[in-house]
Amino acid sequence: MRTSRRTRLVALCLLAAGAARAQSPQEKRRDDILDEPEKAGARNPKTGGAHGAPAAAAAPSFGRVIHPALMATCKPCHAPGAPAGGSHLLFSGDPAADHHAVARFVNVHDAEASPVLAKVSGAAPHGGAAPWPATSAPYQKMLAWIRGGARLDAAATMLAPVTEPATPPVPASKRPPKAGVPSTAPESETAAPAPEVATPPAGEAPAVAVPATPVAPTFAATVHPLLMTSCAVCHRPGGPAAMTRLLLSGDAVKDEAVARGLVDEQTPERSLLVTKASGEMHGGGPVLPAGDARIEIIVAWVRGLAPPPTASAVGPVTTSAPTVAAPPPSATPAHAGPPGLGGPGALALPLGFMLDGRFSLDYERRQFTGSPFADGSVNALRSYHHFLFLSRDAAGDPCGLAIEVLTLQFWEAHCRIAPLPPPLRLSVAGGKIVVPFGADPLYHQNYGGLGGFDQPVLPVIWAIEGAAAHLVVERGPLVVTDDLFVVRGFALPHADSILNLQSGFSSEDATKLGFGNRVGAAWMFASAWYSAYYNPLGFGRRLYMQALDVTIWRPRGVPVLGHFSAGAGFLRADVSGGGPGVGGVGYDYYDFADYLQLRYYPVDWLYIQYRSGIRTFDNRRGIVLDKTRLTDADASTHNFAVVARHRGLTVGLYYFINLEMVDEIPNDLFRLSVVYEF
Secondary structure, eight states, X not given: OHHHHHHHHXXXXXXXXXXXXXXXXXXXXXXXXXXXXXXXXXXXXXGOSTTSSOOOOOOOOIIIIIHHHHHHHTTTTSSTTSTTTTSSOOOOXXXXXXXXXXXXXXXXXXXXXXXXXXXXXXXXXXXXXXSSOTXXXXXXXXXXXXXXXOOOOOGGGOOOOBOOOSSXXXXXXXXXXXXXXXXXXXXXXXXXXXXXXXXXXXXSOOXXXXXXXXXXOOIIIIIHHHHHHHXXXXXXXXXXXXXXXXXXXXXXXXXXXXXXXXXXXXXXXXXXXXXXXXXXXXXTOOSSOTXXXXXXXXXXXXXXXXXXXXXXHHOOOOOSSBOOOXXXXXXXXXXXXXXXXXXXXXEEOGGGEEEEEEEEEEEEEEEESSOTTSTTOEEEEEOOOEEEEEEEXXXXXXXXXXXXXXXXXXXXXXXXXXXXXXXXXXXXXXXXXXXXXXXXXXXXXXXXXXXXXXXXXXOSXXXXXXXXXXXXXXXXXXXXXXXXXXXXXXXXXXXXXXXXXXXXXXXXXGOOEEEEEEEEEEETTEEEEEEEEEEEEETTEXXXXXXXXXXXXXXXXXXXXXXXXEEEEEXXXXXXXXXXXXXXXXXXXXXXXXXXXXXXXXXXXXXXXXXXXXXXXXXXXXXXXXXXXXXXXXXXXXXXXXXXXXXXXXXXXXXEEEEESSSOOSOEEXXXXXXXXX
């Protein structure tokens, strides 16, 4: 029996020696580094090896393989202040501290049953879905690391990773095993991109152990999952932030080209991608507040930018991030899109769901003209925002949904249609959709000089049953979008009725369909939209409504102008047609409204606003205003405001001067508004 064992051992040694002779110098150097933990144990009787207990099987290095993979995939959410900041697993970036954190979720006696593996593979409920399926290389590497004892590398073995040879190395599973060392999971692929240093030429002395040099995160492995988690819920075709320059498709190569258009390599921390995420002039609020570790990841990526990859050279990149896409051109108008959906404290729920919300409390002085504290003015407390948003865009799933759960103001399901030849992107949505009309289609329309819940022209929230398709075409810095939609439209109760655009919708059992199209274009800091809508109203009458909107958003790098933004637009809704005595000259009518908005940002967290606009109804002469048909509904508004934003908190002082064109009434307004988003 002893002779037989000795014979087998000698044969294994000879086989291993022959394999070592066949290896290239680079492969040998790589194996030496991977074997360091075992060799260190052999030299130290207290940790095992030839002079102590038997050494454990070789396992992937925590510092060079496992920790970089956790940083790339898990830390964007599992960090203080991040979406999973309330969970029991938090990462700091320090290998020793993070090893201690993850060690509580491994089972070295039954590696496959480790809670951390169940989470990343989707076997257990996980808000981040399944970034590492059980068949993936990162999963297999972590499994091998746990089987090897889930050890933290000795300080002397925390080496900078070695550059792979130009030709692919032979996977460890296909190499002859070393004597007495069982083979582990393949090491030919790195679990996550990591800093690299060149291997020494053959014949030179082996490199000494040196600390890994910090290198900028890669977009595909680190920044892209972060953007998909924090931004893609809104920034997808047909999504609530439906007109932005940040359009996330789920393809890392395409999305990197989009993201690069929003960065400033000279001053990375002032990149639009960073300032928007921090809440500056961003309708979604501060999704990555200042000081958040994820902001530092984006800044580090911008600092280390290389020439952008091309899809033809690199090819499509498959990621484990949600494969939703996001909206189109230009910077999002402030307060556009849902109030939440990706706020700084959004709650991660099982099965990939996210929960966030927006709530407000407003103190107002009403019923005055001029001074808000004049005799006769009254106090009022209002809450215009009390919303909870439930959304889901799971990894690997091209479809998702978004619901306002408290009032069901809107709900929609959306899917990305693929594949389409580049540069085309298409998505569809259905449900109680937010109608894509105008520059900011949720409840912050500015037509008539008023916004939000003060809006008297269009519905405060124009969300109605229907379906929409959203097409995006990108050509470098130019982005063009087209939104086609069909919805439950308006209807007239009588042939000679004056249409109310806020509430005059057709009944559900006698639906009149409305058809619309919105075309948008964005180039650098400027964007424009043209919206058209047609709706048969009954009684042979019809509605044709159109709007034009233009915005210019803080041109970075331009002295003085970089502190300003501007927006302007108008809307005209024409009702025509009908039988004798109803339609035609003297009976057809139209509504008109416009706006001009200017903002000055002395600092990034504070802006001063002036907005004005006129609104007129039931006009029958001219293009804008029929002075023969004026009532107290025809008016103009001038709004002055000072607004500050920090993380999820927004505080604003607003003063509205409402000027009726006839029959002035005391309806000026002073408002102190406090809004919290999470």
